[in-house]
Amino acid sequence: MSQAPTVDLAEEFMERRTPLQRVQSTLHRYPYLSPLIVLVVAMVVFTLLNERFLLPTNLSFLTQQSVVIGTLAIAQTLIILTAGIDLSIGAIMVFGQMLMANLAVSVTASNVLPIAGQNPALSIVLGILAATLAGAVNGFLIVRFNLPPFIVTLGTLSVFTALTLILFKARTIQGPEIPELLKWLGTTVKIGDFQLMYGVVLMLILFAVFAYILRNTAWGRHVYAVGDDPVAAELSGIRVKRVVFSVYVVAGLIMGIASWVYIGRVGSASPNADPLINLDTITAVVIGGVSLFGGRGTMIGTLIGTFIIVVVENGLALAGLDQAYRVLAVGILVIAAVAIDQWIRKVKT
């Protein structure tokens, strides 16, 4: 910024830029480029450290380990694009999953709730509906009372966690008690040595669908506009509050789908499943080049960000490092990603 006065005006018209500025502007145009480079470099390094890293079996584990974070990160991306944030994302997923499992569990299992024994398909639908409703609650509180999303979802994080424990008696529904349909997304098909999980296919479809919606529909463009500058969006005729509310509802729907994915992935439903997954989704989104200030970022970036988290954890584990170092590495990546985001926001267009 400070070099601006020394720049010759004519030179600016000729668009002569230093190599660094060119990098900056390229990154600005394609925000998923820097995470993509990180992912590729990480994969090369981990392959050099342990040749087992690139084996098809390990790659299939990588995709399977990314499935829950990835699915939830789609919801988190939509919300962060509106300059919001959702801390309750994991709590809502766990609520949906516990509702599904408690509805579908056989009445012959010990210690079940009176709601048990429902049709498995109906249970899944009701679980997804409950999560959608939970998302709507977040959206309503944010839009109707003008409350900051951080505070609202901090509150609902506690509320939904508590409701899960109170309503479902804090009981883990274990694998053998759960009907197959609920675990169906955990089924894998063999492609050579690679095991493709149905849940992974579903996640990739969701990424593609929402990438398309964001780029090519009015609603998608409105989401960007609202996040970039709500005042300008309002002035240009976008009903900002309605868009923000709809984003939280859609995010809730995706969290409900993630509930089903989670049961498939883990094979059981536990009320304190993955308590830090809300932070993992934010990490994935941020590493993926989505700006926390809203209005900028892509679904493909988030997908890459998700893979980076999983690849770093798995790669360092194969390299023989303790868990603490894996957590450390992810932390450093987050800070680097935010620093890069700040830098490319200063691009001269």
Added chain:
Amino acid sequence: MFNRVKRGRGFAAIAAVGALSITLAACSSGSEESTDAAATTEETAAAEAPAEGGGTVAVTLITKDSTNPFFVAMQEGAKEAAAAVGVDLTVGSGKTEGDDQGQIDLIENAIAQGQAGILITPMSVNVNDAIKKARDAGLYVIALDTPTDPPDVVDITFATDNCLAGEAIGQWAAGKLNGTKATIARLVIFNDRMVSVDYCRDNGFLKGMGIDIKDLTVMGDEEATGKYTTGKGGDYEIVCLEATGANEEGGRKGMETCLSKNPAINVVYTINEPTAFGAAEALKAAGKTIGKDVFIVSVDGGLAGVEAVKAGEIQATSQQYPLLMAKLGVEAIKTIADGGAPPSNTSADGTFFDTGVKLCTEEPMDTVTAAEQWTAQQCIDNAWG
């Protein structure tokens, strides 16, 4: 005068509940903790009334979490015993495995309320100071399931001999291997190697196989390759020691990491059955046939776990009796509060009150000497959860 005091206390309790519900809405990650703490206050408020009759004994049960069926069973056992002998029971837990602070808060609450005793499954050495404070304040503290480190931090421990439970499955594994090479995966709770239930089961398992474990309290200090000596004996190779948090998700992810390191794993030690279920999912997804290519051993003996033994998903598990631990614990504190004698140690080494262990398997092995072997059906009939 007496009435005024009572009313004052009532108001205090109501204020406390109010304050806690505010905490509940505002607290970020301590949600479960708040719920439990709130429940604590309510129960105590209710407990004030019968106190007028004089001599009501109040006890707090603090588990590691409130979702693992093992701890749920413990809570059930305690509630049954409390109802039977007339004890006012408060139940609470840490937020998840590893939440020391949640347990410390609950201990302090019990002290503040002047309760007669605490039953606790200690999370780690970090709760020791709080336990000492409680004993200094005159509370009788019983450790359930997990001994404290050192064990004399509490008055007495009611537990499964976790080392023996581990030894039994190790002896079984060696018998099952019958001289063939063991390629071992170990799925533990933490890899900070400080929790007694963790190192005792894990190193007990290795010891049962006849592998030199060096220091019992340190996991992972044994040789990575060598010979096991139990039964016919043979070569062994340890592939991994992965932290899982003792749940399904951690079990699956840990097993996946181990399989990536070495797909030839044929023995899987798991800290408990939820971890074993997660590991089984990963093994199946990797195309392994459990019981044929690989076998899984575990410790716990929960209903779903022993049913899995019957179904061939887990090959052997050591069953313990949490309901009994909690029941005996509540009864012991009631007895002491009424002026009776405290319980004394019954375990082989005289350091704790042993509540017993059985090895559940459909394939009994001659190599097992650490525990009596039961069929899956016998274990199902005696299972918790």
